[in-house]
Amino acid sequence: MADWLPTLITPTPEEGFALAIKMSRVAVKMTQPDAAVRDRLRGTYAEDADALIASSQVAAHWFATVAAANDYWRSGS
């Protein structure tokens, strides 16, 4: 996982959103390094309303940081 996060800066909000999702997943990976286990669990929680809501909460948190880093992409708006 070397060099997976060279910068928080992204050209667009969409790419920032994608980065937030990626950071969220890497954080999970830190706790559960086994991809097979993660895939199995994803199958479970993708069918669970509470887990889906929680996923969105987590993404919101990572995105908040990425968005601040990019000054909310204001200059491009």
Added chain:
Amino acid sequence: MADWLPTLITPTPEEGFALAIKMSRVAVKMTQPDAAVRDRLRGTYAEDADALIASSQVAAHWFATVAAANDYWRSGS
């Protein structure tokens, strides 16, 4: 889903609120891409008090970022 988030800037707080709800749902979609499953789960959690409270929490989080991006729409107030 190309170009679904061109900017975080919205003309009004209400549109910012709507954008926050949208971002929240797209984040869910990233975990559960199947619309039929999402619809079924929504039927369930819309009847669950804890899930509704959690939904509002998630919306609050996304909105915080959108509001900051728009400098809280202060100039229009």
Added chain:
Amino acid sequence: MADWLPTLITPTPEEGFALAIKMSRVAVKMTQPDAAVRDRLRGTYAEDADALIASSQVAAHWFATVAAANDYWRSGS
């Protein structure tokens, strides 16, 4: 629900607090539009300690944004 959020600016912290509660409820309404269902669920979670704590957490989150928007009502203090 047109024009329900014309501004985040309120004259006082108390009105900001009330707005935060309102935003929290509108977010719930987005997920569960049926008022009768919401009323029924409120009866349930108002008797549930975890749900009450979660409600306060959600209100805190909305309020944080409203307070920042109003620069914490510092000039009026």
Added chain:
Amino acid sequence: MADWLPTLITPTPEEGFALAIKMSRVAVKMTQPDAAVRDRLRGTYAEDADALIASSQVAAHWFATVAAANDYWRSGS
């Protein structure tokens, strides 16, 4: 509850902490206005580890806003 929150400004961090606790409780009161019910529930969750941790989380959230409003009481340090 008129005039219960005239300002977010407090002379000291401790008073800010107390205000955060108060705001947290008022938010609960908005959902459950019956003091007898709240007292009964407090008896329950005060014995529940998860609820106590959640209470601290909520207090942290309210305090974050109060602290920011007071510019972290830096000038008094």
Added chain:
Amino acid sequence: MADWLPTLITPTPEEGFALAIKMSRVAVKMTQPDAAVRDRLRGTYAEDADALIASSQVAAHWFATVAAANDYWRSGS
């Protein structure tokens, strides 16, 4: 508990971290003033993965405020 929080300013990040933990515990104490009960509950949740994760979340929240108050101890870095 008089004068337990004279300032949010600490000389180092580590002391800020310790202060965050302390604030988290005082907040718990506000809800459950009985030290014997708290000790008993700590014995329980220290063996519970979810509670431990939640504890870290709470600490993160308090620390965020302490760190901001100290301007992230940048001048000392």
Added chain:
Amino acid sequence: MADWLPTLITPTPEEGFALAIKMSRVAVKMTQPDAAVRDRLRGTYAEDADALIASSQVAAHWFATVAAANDYWRSGS
């Protein structure tokens, strides 16, 4: 654990991410100092979808602070 957090400043976002994970773990350690217990619990929650999502949420929270401390590593981007 003396001197484990000399600074919040890191040269790169990746190192900031690693620091956030570390802070998250130290916070857990404050509640559960027994490494054997923590290892056993990690085995459990690493197989639990909700716990993994919560872990990412916690990491996001610590990272937000580290990122702000580093001004989002903007100058290096």
